[in-house]
Amino acid sequence: MNGPSVIDGVVITELRQISDSRGAVLHMLRLGSPGFVGFGECYFSEVAPGAVKAWKRHQRQTQNLAVPVGRLRLVVYDDRSESPTFGSLQVLELGRPDAYLRVTIPPRLWYGFAAIGASAALVANCADQPHDPLESEARAVTDLAIPYVWLDTPAGLAK
Amino acid sequence: MNGPSVIDGVVITELRQISDSRGAVLHMLRLGSPGFVGFGECYFSEVAPGAVKAWKRHQRQTQNLAVPVGRLRLVVYDDRSESPTFGSLQVLELGRPDAYLRVTIPPRLWYGFAAIGASAALVANCADQPHDPLESEARAVTDLAIPYVWLDTPAGLAK
Numbered sequence: 001m002n003g004p005s006v007i008d009g010v011v012i013t014e015l016r017q018i019s020d021s022r023g024a025v026l027h028m029l030r031l032g033s034p035g036f037v038g039f040g041e042c043y044f045s046e047v048a049p050g051a052v053k054a055w056k057r058h059q060r061q062t063q064n065l066a067v068p069v070g071r072l073r074l075v076v077y078d079d080r081s082e083s084p085t086f087g088s089l090q091v092l093e094l095g096r097p098d099a100y101l102r103v104t105i106p107p108r109l110w111y112g113f114a115a116i117g118a119s120a121a122l123v124a125n126c127a128d129q130p131h132d133p134l135e136s137e138a139r140a141v142t143d144l145a146i147p148y149v150w151l152d153t154p155a156g157l158a159k
Numbered sequence: 160m161n162g163p164s165v166i167d168g169v170v171i172t173e174l175r176q177i178s179d180s181r182g183a184v185l186h187m188l189r190l191g192s193p194g195f196v197g198f199g200e201c202y203f204s205e206v207a208p209g210a211v212k213a214w215k216r217h218q219r220q221t222q223n224l225a226v227p228v229g230r231l232r233l234v235v236y237d238d239r240s241e242s243p244t245f246g247s248l249q250v251l252e253l254g255r256p257d258a259y260l261r262v263t264i265p266p267r268l269w270y271g272f273a274a275i276g277a278s279a280a281l282v283a284n285c286a287d288q289p290h291d292p293l294e295s296e297a298r299a300v301t302d303l304a305i306p307y308v309w310l311d312t313p314a315g316l317a318k
Contacts, residue, residue, distance in 0.1 A: 022212055023205035023279060030200035030289045039198030041189035042285050044227045046182035053181055068203045069228055069281060120182060122228060124283065126201050130189045 002092050002099055007078045008085040011035040011104035015066060017097060026068050026100065029126045035104030037062050040129035046122055047072065047115035052150045054112020055139040062128040063105040065113075070121030071095035074103060077110040077146050089148055095121070110139070110146055161251050161258055166237045167244040170194040170263035174225060176256060185227050185259065188285045194263030196221050199288035205281055206231065206274035211309045213271020214298040221287040222264040224272075229280030230254035233262060236269040236305050248307055254280070269298070269305055 005012050013034050018025040029036060040061070047053060047070070054075070065074065074092045078085050093099055093116070105111055115121040129135075141150055164171050172193050177184040188195060199220070206212060206229070213234070224233065233251045237244050252258055252275070264270055274280040288294075300309055 021207070022210035023207045023274070026203040026205065028201045028203060030202075031198065032289075039190065042187045042201055042283075043189075044185040044187060044283070046185065046227070048180070048182045051181035068205070115182070122281070124201075124203070130191075
C-alpha cells in the first residue's frame with residue numbers, strides 16, 4: 001500500500017514494535033535516527049473518526065509523525081518551485097501493525113491527515129523546533145490549489 | 160486524587176489539551192519545559208487492560224511520562240539512601256481529561272505502571288538519553304523490597 005517516498009526530502013522509516021502479552025513497546029524517534037535534525041517539541045494530535053486536519057505548511061520546522069493508535073491517511077504535497085519533485089503528491093496510510101512508520105516531513109511541504117476507520121487516531125509529532133505560530137501557514141481543507149480532494153471523509157469536511 | 164510530588168526530584172506538570180471538534184492537540188514536552196534535561200529518545204508503551212509493567216530503575220536516564228490514551232496507575236518509590244524523601248512512595252493516576260500530566264522521574268527511582276479501566280493505555284516517554292539496557296535494572300512485580308502490592312490488577316499479575 002505505501003510505496004517509497006516520492007517527494008524530495010521526505011523520509012519514511014519503518015519503526016520497531018516489540019510485542020509482549022502486557023502490551024507492545026513502540027519506537028518513535030531517537031538521537032541519530034534517520035530524519036532526526038534536533039529536538040524542539042513533541043506533542044500529540046488526536047483525530048476523530050472521519051475528521052480531516054488539513055492543510056498545514058511550516059517554513060522552518062521539520063515534522064516527525066507516527067501513528068501509535070488508530071489509522072490515518074497522510075497526504076503530502078510538494079509545490080516548492082525549485083524541487084526536483086515539484087508537483088508531486090503522496091498519499092500514505094499509517095497505523096499498526098502493518099504500517100507503523102515514521103514520516104519525516106521537511107519544511108515547505110503542505111501536509112494534512114484524516115482518521116480513517118471507526119475509531120480516533122493518535123498522531124505523535126516530534127518536531128525539531130518548538131511550536132511557533134509565526135512560521136506556519138494553513139489552507140482550507142477544500143483549497144483547490146492542492147490537487148487532493150478529501151471526498152471520502154464527509155464527517156471531517158462537514159466540521 | 161493526585162497530590163503534589165512527594166518524592167525529591169519528581170516533577171508533576173499539568174499539560175495543555177487544546178480541544179477541537181476534530182480532536183484535541185495534546186502537549187507533551189518541549190525544549191525548556193519544566194523537567195526537560197535533554198532529548199535522547201521518545202517511545203510509547205502500550206499497556207493492556209489490567210496488565211502491570213513493573214519495576215524498573217534507571218541509573219542515568221530521566222523519564223518524562225504522559226498518558227494521551229487510556230488510564231494508568233503510576234507508582235514511584237524512593238530508596239535512595241541519601242534522599243530527603245527516602246522511603247517515600249507515590250501513587251498517581253494519569254489520563255485525560257482530568258489528569259493529563261507529565262511526570263518527570265529522575266534517575267535512581269523505582270517505578271512501575273498498570274492500565275486501569277477496560278481499555279489499553281498508551282504511555283509516551285520522552286527520555287533524556289537513548290535506551291541503553293546496561294543502565295537499567297528490573298525487579299519482579301511481586302518483589303517485596305518495594306512496599307507496594309499490585310493486588311487489584313490480577314490480569315497483569317497472572318501474565
